Amino acid sequence: MPPARTAPSSKGTVPFGPYKTWYRVTGDLDSGHPALVVVHGGPGSTHDYLLRLAEFSAHGWPVVHYDQLGNGGSTHLPERGPDFWTVDLFLAELRNLVQRLGLKDYVLFGQSWGGLLTAKYASARPAGLRGLVIANAPASYPLWLEEMEILRSRLPPGVDETLRRHEAAGTTDTDEYHTAAMHFYERHVCRLKPWPRDWQATFYELFNDPTVYYAMNGPSEFHVNGTLKDWGVLDCAADIAVPTLVISGRHDEATPRTVQPYADLVPDVRWEILEDSSHVPHLEEPERFDAVLHDFLKTVGQGG
Template identity: 75%
Template sequence: MTVSPTSKGTVPFGPHRTWYRVTGDLGVAAPALVAVHGGPGSTHDYLVGLARFAELGWPVVHYDQLGNGGSTHLPDRGADFWTPSLFLDELANLLARLEIRDYVLFGQSWGGLLAARHAAARPPGLRGLVVANAPASYPLWLREMKVLRDQLPAGVDDTLRRHEAAGTTDSREYFEAMMVFYNRHVCRLTPWPREFMATFMEIYNDPTVYYTMNGPSEFHVVGSLRDWGVVDCLPDIAVPTLLISGRHDEATPATVQPYQDLIPDVRWALFEESSHIPHLEEPERFTAVLTEFLTELGR
């Protein structure tokens, strides 16, 4: 059951607006848990369950990154506008506007790379970092995507590649073949949880950011992020870090390994029954793992 927010609204970000919701009291002594969602071009919806941590004493902040959800949509902007720097600036602006001085970042998927890059700059208020289901670079991600695609049932990858080569990734046949991969490596629950479906539909309601930066699917990354990563900055992260991934995750262990190897203070929790969203696939263990990490950080 979702915990009701304490406040919701938008903050200015240049000429645009960033939508946010706060659950709990930002004035308490405990650091805020700030959720940075995936995509890019996703929304906060599939992470809304993190709000329950407010009941355990940590105020929780969700927001929709620019271009999606409740934030300003800019469907006419191109790749020169949609950059990692834009979203790093948006995150810093949100923290400043909400006067969040002590916080833990929870970055999921693309949000994990964004959170890692933010943490590497050593902002003074950051107390801890959670990198969930995130590759350390997109070249590494693409290498592992080939491994996972090669393991799909006979004919599925052939169908995907035929449409990718023809530029017909918007076809029904491509979608159905894509879902074979998604049901193995993105969400293994049947049916998909309502909050995850909400995010999935939001991407397709306005795919500007996702298509521009990522591409038409999780495994066909042909957008501006295809050569981007955070491996270079991982040794600069100076806060305790929790890595989360699923045994069946599209973010395979090989894509997560650089975080383990390069961040000085790091631990890794692997969820055996999960793919890309352990917080929904194994919620009880997820809550226990994150609660333990937050408790050890102190208040």
Template identity: 75%
Template structure:
């Protein structure tokens, strides 16, 4: 059966929305892009489709509960689990007939693809973990430190509303902005694609609120104690780590991936970026991705364990 460039596939009684750029029959592995959140959408990662001009096909999708996939606002926290989203990813690959692929996971998606890769699926050729912490307890430790460095009074306002349970107030949302502008997206104004995903989260916050919480830095949902450090040693494919110098996913949160994933692990730090290097430094990002995907295609990936600062040499 021919796969349409855009559509939905069944996932049990639900539907998962997807978009394919390029030819899934290509000899090059597909790049399957797993977005963050949980509870965001593919929109902010749209420019990854440009890679299809130089490498294999690129597949974007919306995880269950958001975007073009089935929305389930009445489902409680017990329904929304990492296992559910890993099963959805596995189902998508099968439904689209993808048996040779690289996974790209951004933010929460980075933890999800690590869990998935630990199962050693036969068709997985490489892994990109972008702007992701290896554990949410680490994430929260670092968020506390980053919050303390915000302009005077901002963190106090945030803490007051978090203690009072009034994180849905306009004052809390206004106080969130300095953190987001410094550690999530440094571009001004925020790009349209990022705004599209940002608004989608709050148009239906079911998943985000259940698993994460009211903001990037106040994780009080079901993921607050979750970690993928135990999965890292089971990852058997070449891995690219990506983070930004100003990223909310600080080096301390990324370090366990480099320490615990065996074999070929390369870490690129984008000097002018925070949480979205693909938008903040798109040309450098595209080149880094093309180099990594090219190394998988020509067989040169393997054996290296390096940490690099993009555009400023190695250290």
């Protein structure tokens, strides 16, 4: 992949009901090649940490990034409660984006929460979908929570006790909680030091408006007490009818046990574990990540 940051060919917003969804396109959507639509995590994150995927436009795939409703360049709604922020809302937003941009052939790349969202979307077998990439995503939040208990137990002495004390007291917005949480994040979310610029940009965006994250996820990656805590895609993964690539990291918070259902249930699936990565292998092992994704895309699209 080219080392320089790839400039967008267009940016803008599309209407989504009374709201707006911000998007960024790199490459030519009219080239005749399938678009790679990048769906970020969170919920409540932004596109920034996935920007380097724009470099795939140099190989023939126009790349679409967007910010999900409630974050980044899309409409913010800090007054909305948990009942507003639903999986169906974000499925509708993704469908709307695909239609508004006139995408006839496309591949979905969903990372973390975006992986579950795109799996659910793909299970409905939408027209034009040619392939699916599920990156660093559990298939079930109940499974995720079971694995979080194990990962938390392996943190340095006293860290989990500090975290649980604040979680019980409802003081997860304190500096002490955030400092203790960094032990987990540096092991299982991003192992690079210092954190890359794009990752920091997303982290700051989420910090500035955590409405969606708090409502659907909770105060941290490992303390999921929001509306998603009982949700997953175990009931629909078998309905995915396109070639699917699953990616995870050996040190990922999305542990192999949380990812295994995709390998078991999706009919046409390939799973790659990147050995030196945690939750963001596109940043932690970029060359290996690029090779894996490029090989997959060549089997489902017309890129070079």
